[in-house]
Amino acid sequence: MLDDLRLSLPDVAELAHVRRPVVSVWRRRHADGPRPFPAPVSQRGGSPRFRASDVVDWVEATGLGNNAAFRADVALRAALDDAMGPPDDVALGGLTALLRLKAYVDEPLGTLAPEDVLDLADELDPDDDAVFTEVDALGEHLEMFCTLADLAAGSAYHPGAAVEALLADRFRTGRSRLTRSALAASAVALVADVVGALLLGAASQAGTSDHAPLADPYPGCGDLLAAVLGRDDLLDTPTALVPVGNEHRLVRRRLGAHGWSVRAPRAEGEPALVVTQVPPVGAGPLDDAAVLAMVDDVVLDLAPGQRALVVGPASALVAATSSREAESARSALLRTDRLRAAVLLPAGLVVERPRERVALWVLGDAHPEVPIADRWTMVADLSGVVPVGGRFPRAVVDDLCTDVLAALGTADDVARHAFRFARFVPARHVLASGGSLVAAARPIASGARDDAVAAAVRAGELVALLDAAPRPPLDVRVERGPAAPVRRVPLGALVERGIVRRVPGNRLDVADVRGSGDVPTGEVRVLGVPELCGETEPGERVVDRMTFAARYPAGRLTEPGDVVYTTTPRPAALVDEEGFSVVAWPARVLRLGSREPEDAPGAVGQDGRVVAEVLAPDVAAQARGTRWPSWEVRVVPADQADDVAAALARVRTGEVRARRELAHLAELATTLADGVTTGVVRMRKDGPGS
Structure with missing residues (x-):
């Protein structure tokens, strides 16, 4: 069955649960060697097609992809797309009926004779409301479909999950009876x-x-x-x-x-x-x-x-x-x-x-x-x-x-x-x-509520938090120095010389990313486009540490001082001072290195260094659509590098503190307005507060 099925590169990506470019990388990196990526066996519309059995054997041998049930999913697609098999409706109806039957019996269906399977279907569905007709319609294909049902249920760990996987494929196959008016x-x-x-x-x-x-x-x-x-x-x-x-x-x-x-x-x-x-x-x-x-x-x-x-x-x-x-x-x-x-x-x-x-x-x-x-x-x-x-x-x-x-x-x-x-x-x-x-619709005239003094307590907490917030001095000392030409170096040249390394981001399943309040322990901060573009504060999105380790064995974490950047939808960057964060693709990392062991990270000769705190705003200031090798970044005098890095870090900490204070002020304003108008907050007459 798999020998007769042809897969495109998008098919391989979908079934392996990876993004489309990943399969192209597999094909390029494994073009040679003891285990090369399978060669195409045909073309359709200028796109290569690969024998399904070859792809399955290669994926299982290399361990690549994110789908442990890759062979089972490919086999199901082969069965449902097989031109020599039963019609589409018969195949889907028969397979779902056999999966329903698997939830009724314990033994594998593939070990039973076809007549015994029909007897079980009649026993489960004596009035023929859902199962018997579909099983009987498989005819000569019944034995093969019983094996497929066993394979599907085993790979999905449950017959119901296997049925859900089959129905999730309905939009690709264009089964209008299952897609018309379907909700997202x-x-x-x-x-x-x-x-x-x-x-x-x-x-x-x-x-x-x-x-x-x-x-x-x-x-x-x-x-x-x-x-x-x-x-x-x-x-x-x-x-x-x-x-x-x-x-x-x-x-x-x-x-x-x-x-x-x-x-x-x-x-x-x-x-x-x-x-x-x-x-x-x-x-x-x-x-x-x-x-x-x-x-x-x-x-x-x-x-x-x-x-x-x-x-x-x-x-x-x-x-x-x-x-x-x-x-x-x-x-x-x-x-x-x-x-x-x-x-x-x-x-x-x-x-x-x-x-x-x-x-x-x-x-x-x-x-x-x-x-x-x-x-x-x-x-x-x-x-x-x-x-x-x-x-x-x-x-x-x-x-x-x-x-x-x-x-x-x-x-x-x-x-x-x-x-x-x-x-x-x-x-x-x-x-x-x-x-x-x-x-x-119009607003309700009276909206009094009892929230167990939550609004009043929260308003008091915000006031106390704002009043007691420490504001340490920036401790930035500057003096006048002699003017000098700004030294700029193309980022591509720094990467070629090993002064800066580009580290790819991690391709995360959106289902694994949670809000910081949804993962109680063991969370790892996620940095991606929302954080870089200011849509989300760093730390609001996290991924469970154990989930990340299990599902992404090749996953990478940042190091302290890495510059996380993106070019989509526009250039943006920030410095990850703490490190140990997960960078979500399409964001990437610029990591400062050194050519010689005795050099400081980012050293450009004896008289200059690339500083992460300067590199990040330089990346963010690039014009949209320009290619990263041509980006010109500024070099800091070597004797000033450590001091300017520390000063800019303190300035950025103050900026984060100020944004947090602004958020608390906005929340306090909302809490007071909502609380007073609904009657759960009253302003004290003897002074400020709630």
Whole structure:
């Protein structure tokens, strides 16, 4: 099978979990020697193609790449792309069915006779709701696919993880049935976080640790259900209610492969938290009236006390309606008083339609005691929040979840909560105008809250911190000296002479980089483009030390005094005085060395030295687009080098201290303004302070 599969260089990079240029480096560095990179066996569109079996043998022999399951992943791609094998849909359906079967039995499927595998499928799925037809359709290929299922489950450590890996490849293969209307990973993660908050809130309100099952009337391929059920910290016995039907067979196999309970709803209104997307994954775009009709079906099926989260096009859920039919449908939904919160999300969250905006609706109990004229909903606008690294910022998610939980309460609950994102919208305003829910939102008139004196305590801490902050003298002494020509040397010449060494950065998986508050111990500071360009303070991003050592055995740390720099998106640099940091590519390191053992680092002859504290601003001052060998950097007189380096280091320390003080002042201003206006902070009459 692998002999017949041809891989391009981008294919090799994707399967080996490295960036595309890395494979070109492998090919160049290992062109000769006892174990050369495989030679291409064909060309397509001017690009070389390599025999998959040759590449697999080479990667396993050299130990390169970041994918321990490289052979298994290549084999799965070979099976699904094999022109001589079963059709694509049959291959994917059969492989996911066998993985579902592996979660049911202990022995390897490859050791069983094909008829025994069919008997097991019939035993697991006597009503043929998800598995039997797909296994039977493999026909003569069944034995080979059983071996593949064993290989995939073993390499992924679990059948469910193997199914997730298969579905992650759907965008490459262009399976429109699995990609149409699919949400980006950041949107799916946000939905899972909000649903998790709803589950915890409902359990807390009921005074129990048990959580209601999840229900999805339009599950598609199960992206939302899999994201929520996969949260180990949330559900002890994950259960999903999924309708029976041919269009729901894949989601049943997907969830079942994880070992989660999947069943059809026993009756209308069965206690469950509904989470769904309209239109579902696999369906094409729908007009606003059709979307609202599907949402209306969800609302009609909600029993008292039942909650639901719906993801759909913003044009139907929160924007100005596109037609009278859609306006009438949304007005009818608003009159039910079941819409507790609506959240507008940024563009770019629908993979195949990046310009489309989506929105969330959170549905809950109506308030029959509230007159129709006084009914309300909460609207949050997150259209300006950009996901970073495939996730929304943690603080944004946490605050949105607390806003949503408060919106599900009574009018008194809303009045007591200080909302960060949500705004109060009287239903009568929207019904009268038929316009955008976001445009109709207005600030809540009263937002008193009780935060257990946290705001007052924090304000006092900030005042004490600012008042007591030491400001040591810079201790920089200067005197007038004779003017002299500025000596400049091209950086390329310094590198050629060994005075400066260029050290590449580390290609980190974004999933391994965390905020400094997310890694409790053993963290290593990450320096990259955000730190160099001033978007993030050094030390805010870290990587776990053990994770870095395990996943990046060839990883490099900085040394004290290294200059970390980047040319993208513009030249920028800083001096890493402490050292022992991880430099994230495309950032690199300039390290001062010496040609002779007796020379000081950066020595340029007897009368000059390159000083890191001068080299960094020289690099940052270069014109965008110029090549680094032509950069001219200044040389400091040798007898002044140590003194100027120490003085500039103290100046930079003072600059960092001043920026930190400015941040504390800004936080104090915000804390005082928010605290006083919400009533949790009062200014003392007898003097300054809080």
